[in-house]
Amino acid sequence: MSAVREFEERLRTVARERYHDRHPFNIRMHQGELTPDELRRWIANRFHYQRHIPVKDALITAKLETSALRRMWLRRIQDHDGAAEGEGGIERWLRLGEAAGLDRSLLLSGRSVLPGVRLAVDGYVNFCRLRSPLEAVAASLTELSAPDIMRTRIDAFERHYRWIDGDGLAYFRTRETQGRQDSREALDLVLSWARSEDDRERAVAALAFKCDVLWSLLDAVDQADPKEGP
Ligand SMILES: O=C(O)c1cc(C(=O)O)c2c(n1)C(=O)C(=O)c1cc(C(=O)O)[nH]c1-2
DSSP states (O other): OOHHHHHHHHHHHHHHHTOGGGSHHHHHHHTTOOOHHHHHHHHHHHHHHHHHHHHHHHHHHTTOOSHHHHHHHHHHHHHHHOSSTTOSHHHHHHHHHHHTTOOHHHHHHTTTOOHHHHHHHHHHHHHHHHSOHHHHHHHGGGGGTHHHHHHHHHHHHHHHOTTSOGGGGHHHHHHHHHHHHHHHHHHHHHHHHOOSHHHHHHHHHHHHHHHHHHHHHHHHHHTSOTTSOO
């Protein structure tokens, strides 16, 4: 196998084997075992991650040196922030919250964000702020596994959590396609930028770090005091 194919295989293995679809909270979600309060707590806390994705993508965009690359990365910001008020992934996530009975003002206030979730998201944003473009882009490669988890989640919501209106699932449906494009583009960049063995090690470590971010976020949600609100 060529060195590049071997590197790609390592990245795909990390993205598969350390991905948060194996986290106990996601397993319970997919098996239909979450209570409405647990699901609401996840939605409210994951909103904190969602609203920071375009922030970290702006930090990455600032590191890219050509118009073509910046144009590519700007699309990600628009996917989340929309081209106009009332559009985009953040708006779709707020609608998911509303479909689950969460007021958008609660999500926007950040009042429900658990300390561990705040640290995990800060960790990811600061990683993208401080590390090389190669490492920041490699960290986004968890998205290699994201389209599959979106499918699993849509199926689980439609089967087990029918109290959430189906229109609320628009975020997940849109992300299935967007995630595929994002991960294809990011993988091409990482494969072409990582020239040395040292670069490849750093890229794999960046992806493993990002898996830890997603895992820690779910640890915090999973271990939250059930008496606390969403
Ligand atoms: O719900 C999920 O399981 C999940 C996972 C990930 C991921 O794997 O990083 C992302 C998303 N969703 C997502 O919605 C999203 O917009 C996104 C952007 C990124 C990224 O790192 O650039 N990951 C993810």
